[in-house]
């Protein structure tokens with residue numbers, strides 16, 4: 001259960017780190033399952049190191065994880081009593097996918113109502129192997145962004161020069177740790193200069209009591225309360 005201080009910090013910074021949300025051994029199981037799923041879909045060698053699983057494609061094992069009270073209880077405190085799960089993204093950086101994830105606000109990709117995502121460390125994430133970094137307070141505005149031709153799937157991004165002079169928090173986290181973040185929080189990840197695995201799993205939810213005009217998702221799973229969208 002979050003303290004009032006943590007909830008306040010989330011609203012102030014646009015993100016909240018929750019260490020040890022999951023057990024390290026459990027993260028190894030998730031990672032092995034994700035590798036099996038990606039291999040089965042022929043996605044494991046995808047040079048982008050990114051794959052989105054929409055609801056119809058999420059394995060029942062992970063459906064249960066996405067509605068686990070462990071994560072839903074926190075989201076209810078941060079977002080509200082009515083919640084829908086939308087999709088989950090595997091980001092698998094390794095010796096072949098070493099590049100940094102560029103600065104962006106997730107909202108560029110989906111628009112509509114605001115969403116909240118949970119970035120989960122499946123491996124220990126450090127500055128050297130590409131942990132995420134966030135600009136605290138950036139969720140209070142939409143930053144300038146460009147559409148670029150990026151085979152690695154990050155084709156909507158904010159130029160590095162927009163970040164100059166802003167505070168940047170590097171979120172090194174041991175596996176099992178999580179970052180809850182607003183979809184306007186400006187974020188990216190460092191290069192993976194170690195070449196070792198740095199896997200993350202990013203689950204996205206929305207406030208189900210707010211009508212969402214986004215066209216990215218055909219369906220959603222209510223994980224708490226009722227929805228005006230489904």
Ligand SMILES: O=C(O)CCC(=O)C(=O)O
Nearest residue numbers: 091101132187188189200
């Ligand atoms: O490298 C990462 O894990 C961050 C990826 C990311 O920011 C995103 O997919 O929105």
